[in-house]
Amino acid sequence: MDTHIKAALKPAKPYEQNRARMLISCPDGPGIVAAVSHFLYQHGANIVQSDQYTMDPEGGMFFMRVEFDLPQLELRIAGLQQDFAEIADKFEMKWQLYPLSHKKKLAIFVSKEDHCLVELLWQWQAGDLDAEITMVVSNHPDMKEYVESFGITYHYIPVTPETKAEAEKQQLELVNGQVDLIILARYMQIVSPALIEPYRNRIINIHHSFLPAFVGGKPYAQAYNRGVKIIGATAHYVTEELDGGPIIEQDVQRVSHGDDVNELKRIGRTIERVVLARAVKWHIEDRILVHQNKTVVFN
Amino acid sequence: MDTHIKAALKPAKPYEQNRARMLISCPDGPGIVAAVSHFLYQHGANIVQSDQYTMDPEGGMFFMRVEFDLPQLELRIAGLQQDFAEIADKFEMKWQLYPLSHKKKLAIFVSKEDHCLVELLWQWQAGDLDAEITMVVSNHPDMKEYVESFGITYHYIPVTPETKAEAEKQQLELVNGQVDLIILARYMQIVSPALIEPYRNRIINIHHSFLPAFVGGKPYAQAYNRGVKIIGATAHYVTEELDGGPIIEQDVQRVSHGDDVNELKRIGRTIERVVLARAVKWHIEDRILVHQNKTVVFN
Amino acid sequence: MDTHIKAALKPAKPYEQNRARMLISCPDGPGIVAAVSHFLYQHGANIVQSDQYTMDPEGGMFFMRVEFDLPQLELRIAGLQQDFAEIADKFEMKWQLYPLSHKKKLAIFVSKEDHCLVELLWQWQAGDLDAEITMVVSNHPDMKEYVESFGITYHYIPVTPETKAEAEKQQLELVNGQVDLIILARYMQIVSPALIEPYRNRIINIHHSFLPAFVGGKPYAQAYNRGVKIIGATAHYVTEELDGGPIIEQDVQRVSHGDDVNELKRIGRTIERVVLARAVKWHIEDRILVHQNKTVVFN
Amino acid sequence: MDTHIKAALKPAKPYEQNRARMLISCPDGPGIVAAVSHFLYQHGANIVQSDQYTMDPEGGMFFMRVEFDLPQLELRIAGLQQDFAEIADKFEMKWQLYPLSHKKKLAIFVSKEDHCLVELLWQWQAGDLDAEITMVVSNHPDMKEYVESFGITYHYIPVTPETKAEAEKQQLELVNGQVDLIILARYMQIVSPALIEPYRNRIINIHHSFLPAFVGGKPYAQAYNRGVKIIGATAHYVTEELDGGPIIEQDVQRVSHGDDVNELKRIGRTIERVVLARAVKWHIEDRILVHQNKTVVFN
Structure with a gap:
C-alpha cells in the first residue's frame, strides 16, 4: 500500500541533523541554568527551547529539558558529552543527550x-x-x-x-x-x-x-x-x-x-x-x- | 445588604403557579408513556418537557420525568394525585408530584x-x-x-x-x-x-x-x-x-x-x-x- | 484485508428487525405526546426511547423522536404509516419513520x-x-x-x-x-x-x-x-x-x-x-x- | 465584615521580600539564555523558574520570563537594573523587572x-x-x-x-x-x-x-x-x-x-x-x- 510504505522511508528533515535535546535532573542549587546555558553557548550551540522545573526551591529536585542547534553536531557530539561530564559531576546530574537524527x-x-x-x-x-x-x-x-x-x-x-x-x-x-x-x-x-x-x-x-x-x-x-x-x-x-x-x-x-x-x-x-x-x-x-x-x- | 435580601423575597413567576413535575420509576412494560401522557391530556394538562430512560428494554427498570402545565393547578392537584394512583398501581410505580409553586x-x-x-x-x-x-x-x-x-x-x-x-x-x-x-x-x-x-x-x-x-x-x-x-x-x-x-x-x-x-x-x-x-x-x-x-x- | 471486509458483511442484529424510529416536528399544542404514545400502544408497539423538546411552550415548535419495538414490524409498517397519517394531519406534523433494518x-x-x-x-x-x-x-x-x-x-x-x-x-x-x-x-x-x-x-x-x-x-x-x-x-x-x-x-x-x-x-x-x-x-x-x-x- | 477586611491586611510572605521576576523580549540569537542566567548567577541570584519561547529559531522573536531569589533584593535591585542595561543593550531587549514585594x-x-x-x-x-x-x-x-x-x-x-x-x-x-x-x-x-x-x-x-x-x-x-x-x-x-x-x-x-x-x-x-x-x-x-x-x- 503506497500511502503507508512511503512513511517508512521518510528522511530526516535538514534541521534535525544539527539538533539535539538534553534531559537533566539533579538536586537544586544556584547556578545550574547558568552553567548549562553558558556551556552550550561556549560550544557554539543555540538554545531553541528550554524548560525547567524545581520541585521546591530550597533543597528540592531540579529538572531541565533543553533543545539546541549545533553546527556539525555529528562530528562534535562525542566531545560535547565528554566536556559536559565535568558540569554533570559538579551538580550531581543524571543526564542524557538525544540527537534528533537518531530516531527511536x-x-x-x-x-x-x-x-x-x-x-x-x-x-x-x-x-x-x-x-x-x-x-x-x-x-x-x-x-x-x-x-x-x-x-x-x-x-x-x-x-x-x-x-x-x-x-x-x-x-x-x-x-x-x-x-x-x-x-x-x-x-x-x-x-x-x-x-x-x-x-x-x-x-x-x-x-x-x-x-x-x-x-x-x-x-x-x-x-x-x-x-x-x-x-x-x-x-x-x-x-x-x-x-x-x-x-x-x-x-x-x-x-x-x-x-x-x-x-x-x-x-x-x-x-x-x-x-x-x-x-x-x-x-x-x-x-x-x-x-x-x-x-x-x-x- | 439590599442586593442580597431582595433575593429572599423573590415571588414565584406567574407560569410557575400552574406547573408541576412528576418523577416516576417502575418495572418496564408496554404502555407506560401512553398511560401517563394520556392521563395528563385527559386532565387538561399540557406536557412541557418529558424525558424517559429504560435501563434494558426487556425486563429492566423504566424512569420518567414529565413537566406539565395545568390551569388552576392548586385547586386540582389533590384530585390529580388521587386519580393517578390507579395508573401507579397498575404499573407498580414509585412516583412523586412536585408543584413548582412549592419551593424546596x-x-x-x-x-x-x-x-x-x-x-x-x-x-x-x-x-x-x-x-x-x-x-x-x-x-x-x-x-x-x-x-x-x-x-x-x-x-x-x-x-x-x-x-x-x-x-x-x-x-x-x-x-x-x-x-x-x-x-x-x-x-x-x-x-x-x-x-x-x-x-x-x-x-x-x-x-x-x-x-x-x-x-x-x-x-x-x-x-x-x-x-x-x-x-x-x-x-x-x-x-x-x-x-x-x-x-x-x-x-x-x-x-x-x-x-x-x-x-x-x-x-x-x-x-x-x-x-x-x-x-x-x-x-x-x-x-x-x-x-x-x-x-x-x-x- | 480480512479484518476490514468482514465488516461489510455484518448482519442486522435480531432486535433491529422489529425496531423503528420516528422523527416528528409540528406546532406545539396539548395532547401531542399523548396522541403519539397512545397510537403506538394501540398498535402493539413498546416505546424504548422517547425524547421531545418544545421551543417555547406557548405557540412554539414541538420536536419529538421516539424509538419503539413492534413485533412483525416488516409486515405492519405500511399499515402503521397509513394509520398515523390521521394524527399527523390533525397536528400538522412533518414526520418520518425509519425502520432499523433499512441501513442508510x-x-x-x-x-x-x-x-x-x-x-x-x-x-x-x-x-x-x-x-x-x-x-x-x-x-x-x-x-x-x-x-x-x-x-x-x-x-x-x-x-x-x-x-x-x-x-x-x-x-x-x-x-x-x-x-x-x-x-x-x-x-x-x-x-x-x-x-x-x-x-x-x-x-x-x-x-x-x-x-x-x-x-x-x-x-x-x-x-x-x-x-x-x-x-x-x-x-x-x-x-x-x-x-x-x-x-x-x-x-x-x-x-x-x-x-x-x-x-x-x-x-x-x-x-x-x-x-x-x-x-x-x-x-x-x-x-x-x-x-x-x-x-x-x-x- | 471581618472575613473580608482581614484580606486587605494580608502581609507579604517572607520569601517574597527577595523574589523578583523579569520579562524579556528581543530578536532571537545565540547566547541570550546564557547571558541572562550567567548575569543572575554572578549577582548571587538563584533561578526559581525560567520559561522561554522562540517564535521561529531563525530570525524570529525571543520571549523569556525568569523568576529568581536574591538575598537583600531591596538593597540591590537598583544596581541589578543598572548592570542589566548592558546585556539589554547588546541583545536589543525590551525588559521589565518586577519585585514581588511590590503588589500591583x-x-x-x-x-x-x-x-x-x-x-x-x-x-x-x-x-x-x-x-x-x-x-x-x-x-x-x-x-x-x-x-x-x-x-x-x-x-x-x-x-x-x-x-x-x-x-x-x-x-x-x-x-x-x-x-x-x-x-x-x-x-x-x-x-x-x-x-x-x-x-x-x-x-x-x-x-x-x-x-x-x-x-x-x-x-x-x-x-x-x-x-x-x-x-x-x-x-x-x-x-x-x-x-x-x-x-x-x-x-x-x-x-x-x-x-x-x-x-x-x-x-x-x-x-x-x-x-x-x-x-x-x-x-x-x-x-x-x-x-x-x-x-x-x-x-
Missing part, C-alpha cells in the same frame, strides 16, 4: 483490540510520530496482514499458561537491544519482570480507566457499576505494581446514565487512542522525566 | 472552607437556584455575619468529640420536617446515621476528588502523591458508606507536575463549587432519580 | 487529507457506524487502494476549472437515488447547488474551525493570526451559504502560543475526525431534526 | 452585572489574587455597600450620553498613576482612547463570547441564533478596535438546543468569571508578554 525504535505489543495500534500507525504514517516502528508483537495473528502492509514486521507469539515463560523469553530476545521503547497498545497480558527491568521507564501502557480509579480488569464494567459521570484513560510507565507506575497522561469524557458498558467501551476507545498517542509522542520527543513514581512532562 | 427548603452545612457556601448564596441571590435557603449550620462561627446579611439564619453548633452526640441531636431537631434538602458544602464532619435515614437521597455532599479515586481524607494530597494529570470533584447523595453514595455529578480540570498541593486545592475549589451547585440545581428541579446506588439525571 | 447508504467525498476518511472507515469496520458505505468519491486517486481493501467502490473524478461542471454532473448521477447521506470528509471543493437541493439536510460537512469564527479558507492560519487559545471543528449540514448551514456538532481543544500553524493543523485533525464521526453517527441514528437553520439533536 | 494596584470597572466582580473579590479575599484592589468604579450605585464591606473604595460615576466626556475625564484622574491594571469586569461602556493609551496592555476586558465569533453587543443572542453547540468567553487586552485586542485566555462550555438565551447567559456567567479571573491572575504574576496583537502566556 519502537515495538508495539497488541492483543485483539486494534484501535490503539491503528491510531499509532495512522499518526506515524501521517508524520506525527517521529520514530521508527520496528515491530509489532501480538498474541493473536489477526492484525498481521494490516501491519505488514505498512512494511512493519509482525511477530505472532501465542501466550497460554503453559507457554507463557517461553513466550516472554522470545519477546525479550526480540526487543532487547533492538528497540528503545515498548508500547503496550491494549496488550492484555501481564508483562514479565524480566522485560520491565531492562526497560524501566521505557514501557508505556494504556490503562482504560482514569487511574487510580478502577485498577485491574474490566474497568469499564467497574465504572458502569459505580455510576461515574466521567470516564477516562491513563498512559503510564510500567512497573512491577499493576497499573501503579508513573502516570504520563490522562484524559476523560463525559458519560451519562444512558450509556451501558458497551457504550462506555466505545467512547473509551477514542480516549485511549488519543491519550496513548500523546504519551508516546512526548516520550519520543524526550519531554518526560521520571522521579519517584511521578513524571515531569515538559510540553 | 434547603439547609446548608459548612465548616471553615467557605467557597461552596459563597457560590450557593451567590447563585441563589442571582436567581439561579429556585429554592428557599432556610438555614446555614456550622461548627464554626466565622461565616455568621456574612450569612445573616442575606437574611438567612445561622446556627453555630460546635462539634467536639465530647459534644458530638449532642450536636447531632441539635442538628436533627433543627432540620427535621423543616427542610427538604441538606447540602454538605465542605462540612468536614461525618454525618450521623440518625440524620441520613430520614434524609435518604436528600443529603448532597461534595467530595473533593474524582470518586472513586481518593476516598476519605486529604484527597488533594493523595492526588499529588499519585501524580495524576487531572483532578476532579464529585457531588453525591450521602449514604452510610463514606464517599460511597450515588454519584450525581463530577467534573475535572487538567493539572501539571508544577502544581503543588496548595495549587491543586486552589484549582479544585472552583471545580467543587461548580459541581456542587449543579447537583443542587438538578435536585431542586427534580431531575434526579436514584436506583441501586446510581442516579438517572434528566438534564 | 453513505457516500464519502474526500480530497487529499485522509484523516476523516480513515476515521469513518475505522469506526465503521469496528461496528460503530450502523450504515452501508456505498462509495467513496474523490478528486484524487491516492486513497483508491486503501478504500478498495474495505470492499468499497472508489470513484476517482478529477476536478479542474474546465471539468468542474462535468464532474459535478457525474457525481450527481453516482449518488442520486443511490445514497441517503453524503459526507464531505475534508472534500476541498465547493459542492454544486444541483447536489445540495436534492440532498437538503443530508450532506454533512466538517469545517476545520469553531464556526462562525474563521469561515472560508485556511481557518488554522486565521486562528493562528488571531492568537486564539482554543481551536475547534464544526460539523454542519451544507446549504448554499458557505459554512453557514445548521450546526450539528462542535468540539474544541486548548492550544498555546507555542503551537504554530502546522501544530494547530495536527491538533485539529483529531478534533475534526471526532466531530465529523459523531455528527454522522447521530444522523444515521435519526437523532437530528432541522428547523430554521438550527438543529435539535436528541442524544 | 488594581481598579475594577463594573456595571450592573456583578458576577465577575464578586468572583474577583472572593478570589482576592481567599488569597488567590496577590494584588491590592485599590478601587471599584461603576456607572451604577448598586454594589457600593457590598464593595465597601471589603474595605475598598467605590466610585459611582454615572455615564450618560451628555456626561460621557466628563465621566471619562473623572475616571482617568482617578486611576492615572494610581493603579497598575484596570479590569473591565462586565463594564458595559466603551472605554475612552484617552484611557487606553496610557494603559496599553494593562486593561483587561472580559467579552462574553468565544472571540472572534460574536464581536459586539448581545453575543449570547447571536450564539443562540446561530445555533452553536459550545459557548465561550474571552479575556483580552483592550485596544482601540472593539473586541479586537490580544487574547489572553478563553474557555468554553457545551450547550444544547434546549438552552435558550437566558440559559446561555447563566452558563456563560460561570465561564466569564473563571476566564477573567485567570487572565487577571496571570497578569498579576507577570506571565503575559504581548507581541503584535498576540500574547505569549507562560503558565
Whole structure:
C-alpha cells in the first residue's frame, strides 16, 4: 500500500541533523541554568527551547529539558558529552543527550483490540510520530496482514499458561537491544519482570480507566457499576505494581446514565487512542522525566 | 445588604403557579408513556418537557420525568394525585408530584472552607437556584455575619468529640420536617446515621476528588502523591458508606507536575463549587432519580 | 484485508428487525405526546426511547423522536404509516419513520487529507457506524487502494476549472437515488447547488474551525493570526451559504502560543475526525431534526 | 465584615521580600539564555523558574520570563537594573523587572452585572489574587455597600450620553498613576482612547463570547441564533478596535438546543468569571508578554 510504505522511508528533515535535546535532573542549587546555558553557548550551540522545573526551591529536585542547534553536531557530539561530564559531576546530574537524527525504535505489543495500534500507525504514517516502528508483537495473528502492509514486521507469539515463560523469553530476545521503547497498545497480558527491568521507564501502557480509579480488569464494567459521570484513560510507565507506575497522561469524557458498558467501551476507545498517542509522542520527543513514581512532562 | 435580601423575597413567576413535575420509576412494560401522557391530556394538562430512560428494554427498570402545565393547578392537584394512583398501581410505580409553586427548603452545612457556601448564596441571590435557603449550620462561627446579611439564619453548633452526640441531636431537631434538602458544602464532619435515614437521597455532599479515586481524607494530597494529570470533584447523595453514595455529578480540570498541593486545592475549589451547585440545581428541579446506588439525571 | 471486509458483511442484529424510529416536528399544542404514545400502544408497539423538546411552550415548535419495538414490524409498517397519517394531519406534523433494518447508504467525498476518511472507515469496520458505505468519491486517486481493501467502490473524478461542471454532473448521477447521506470528509471543493437541493439536510460537512469564527479558507492560519487559545471543528449540514448551514456538532481543544500553524493543523485533525464521526453517527441514528437553520439533536 | 477586611491586611510572605521576576523580549540569537542566567548567577541570584519561547529559531522573536531569589533584593535591585542595561543593550531587549514585594494596584470597572466582580473579590479575599484592589468604579450605585464591606473604595460615576466626556475625564484622574491594571469586569461602556493609551496592555476586558465569533453587543443572542453547540468567553487586552485586542485566555462550555438565551447567559456567567479571573491572575504574576496583537502566556 503506497500511502503507508512511503512513511517508512521518510528522511530526516535538514534541521534535525544539527539538533539535539538534553534531559537533566539533579538536586537544586544556584547556578545550574547558568552553567548549562553558558556551556552550550561556549560550544557554539543555540538554545531553541528550554524548560525547567524545581520541585521546591530550597533543597528540592531540579529538572531541565533543553533543545539546541549545533553546527556539525555529528562530528562534535562525542566531545560535547565528554566536556559536559565535568558540569554533570559538579551538580550531581543524571543526564542524557538525544540527537534528533537518531530516531527511536519502537515495538508495539497488541492483543485483539486494534484501535490503539491503528491510531499509532495512522499518526506515524501521517508524520506525527517521529520514530521508527520496528515491530509489532501480538498474541493473536489477526492484525498481521494490516501491519505488514505498512512494511512493519509482525511477530505472532501465542501466550497460554503453559507457554507463557517461553513466550516472554522470545519477546525479550526480540526487543532487547533492538528497540528503545515498548508500547503496550491494549496488550492484555501481564508483562514479565524480566522485560520491565531492562526497560524501566521505557514501557508505556494504556490503562482504560482514569487511574487510580478502577485498577485491574474490566474497568469499564467497574465504572458502569459505580455510576461515574466521567470516564477516562491513563498512559503510564510500567512497573512491577499493576497499573501503579508513573502516570504520563490522562484524559476523560463525559458519560451519562444512558450509556451501558458497551457504550462506555466505545467512547473509551477514542480516549485511549488519543491519550496513548500523546504519551508516546512526548516520550519520543524526550519531554518526560521520571522521579519517584511521578513524571515531569515538559510540553 | 439590599442586593442580597431582595433575593429572599423573590415571588414565584406567574407560569410557575400552574406547573408541576412528576418523577416516576417502575418495572418496564408496554404502555407506560401512553398511560401517563394520556392521563395528563385527559386532565387538561399540557406536557412541557418529558424525558424517559429504560435501563434494558426487556425486563429492566423504566424512569420518567414529565413537566406539565395545568390551569388552576392548586385547586386540582389533590384530585390529580388521587386519580393517578390507579395508573401507579397498575404499573407498580414509585412516583412523586412536585408543584413548582412549592419551593424546596434547603439547609446548608459548612465548616471553615467557605467557597461552596459563597457560590450557593451567590447563585441563589442571582436567581439561579429556585429554592428557599432556610438555614446555614456550622461548627464554626466565622461565616455568621456574612450569612445573616442575606437574611438567612445561622446556627453555630460546635462539634467536639465530647459534644458530638449532642450536636447531632441539635442538628436533627433543627432540620427535621423543616427542610427538604441538606447540602454538605465542605462540612468536614461525618454525618450521623440518625440524620441520613430520614434524609435518604436528600443529603448532597461534595467530595473533593474524582470518586472513586481518593476516598476519605486529604484527597488533594493523595492526588499529588499519585501524580495524576487531572483532578476532579464529585457531588453525591450521602449514604452510610463514606464517599460511597450515588454519584450525581463530577467534573475535572487538567493539572501539571508544577502544581503543588496548595495549587491543586486552589484549582479544585472552583471545580467543587461548580459541581456542587449543579447537583443542587438538578435536585431542586427534580431531575434526579436514584436506583441501586446510581442516579438517572434528566438534564 | 480480512479484518476490514468482514465488516461489510455484518448482519442486522435480531432486535433491529422489529425496531423503528420516528422523527416528528409540528406546532406545539396539548395532547401531542399523548396522541403519539397512545397510537403506538394501540398498535402493539413498546416505546424504548422517547425524547421531545418544545421551543417555547406557548405557540412554539414541538420536536419529538421516539424509538419503539413492534413485533412483525416488516409486515405492519405500511399499515402503521397509513394509520398515523390521521394524527399527523390533525397536528400538522412533518414526520418520518425509519425502520432499523433499512441501513442508510453513505457516500464519502474526500480530497487529499485522509484523516476523516480513515476515521469513518475505522469506526465503521469496528461496528460503530450502523450504515452501508456505498462509495467513496474523490478528486484524487491516492486513497483508491486503501478504500478498495474495505470492499468499497472508489470513484476517482478529477476536478479542474474546465471539468468542474462535468464532474459535478457525474457525481450527481453516482449518488442520486443511490445514497441517503453524503459526507464531505475534508472534500476541498465547493459542492454544486444541483447536489445540495436534492440532498437538503443530508450532506454533512466538517469545517476545520469553531464556526462562525474563521469561515472560508485556511481557518488554522486565521486562528493562528488571531492568537486564539482554543481551536475547534464544526460539523454542519451544507446549504448554499458557505459554512453557514445548521450546526450539528462542535468540539474544541486548548492550544498555546507555542503551537504554530502546522501544530494547530495536527491538533485539529483529531478534533475534526471526532466531530465529523459523531455528527454522522447521530444522523444515521435519526437523532437530528432541522428547523430554521438550527438543529435539535436528541442524544 | 471581618472575613473580608482581614484580606486587605494580608502581609507579604517572607520569601517574597527577595523574589523578583523579569520579562524579556528581543530578536532571537545565540547566547541570550546564557547571558541572562550567567548575569543572575554572578549577582548571587538563584533561578526559581525560567520559561522561554522562540517564535521561529531563525530570525524570529525571543520571549523569556525568569523568576529568581536574591538575598537583600531591596538593597540591590537598583544596581541589578543598572548592570542589566548592558546585556539589554547588546541583545536589543525590551525588559521589565518586577519585585514581588511590590503588589500591583488594581481598579475594577463594573456595571450592573456583578458576577465577575464578586468572583474577583472572593478570589482576592481567599488569597488567590496577590494584588491590592485599590478601587471599584461603576456607572451604577448598586454594589457600593457590598464593595465597601471589603474595605475598598467605590466610585459611582454615572455615564450618560451628555456626561460621557466628563465621566471619562473623572475616571482617568482617578486611576492615572494610581493603579497598575484596570479590569473591565462586565463594564458595559466603551472605554475612552484617552484611557487606553496610557494603559496599553494593562486593561483587561472580559467579552462574553468565544472571540472572534460574536464581536459586539448581545453575543449570547447571536450564539443562540446561530445555533452553536459550545459557548465561550474571552479575556483580552483592550485596544482601540472593539473586541479586537490580544487574547489572553478563553474557555468554553457545551450547550444544547434546549438552552435558550437566558440559559446561555447563566452558563456563560460561570465561564466569564473563571476566564477573567485567570487572565487577571496571570497578569498579576507577570506571565503575559504581548507581541503584535498576540500574547505569549507562560503558565
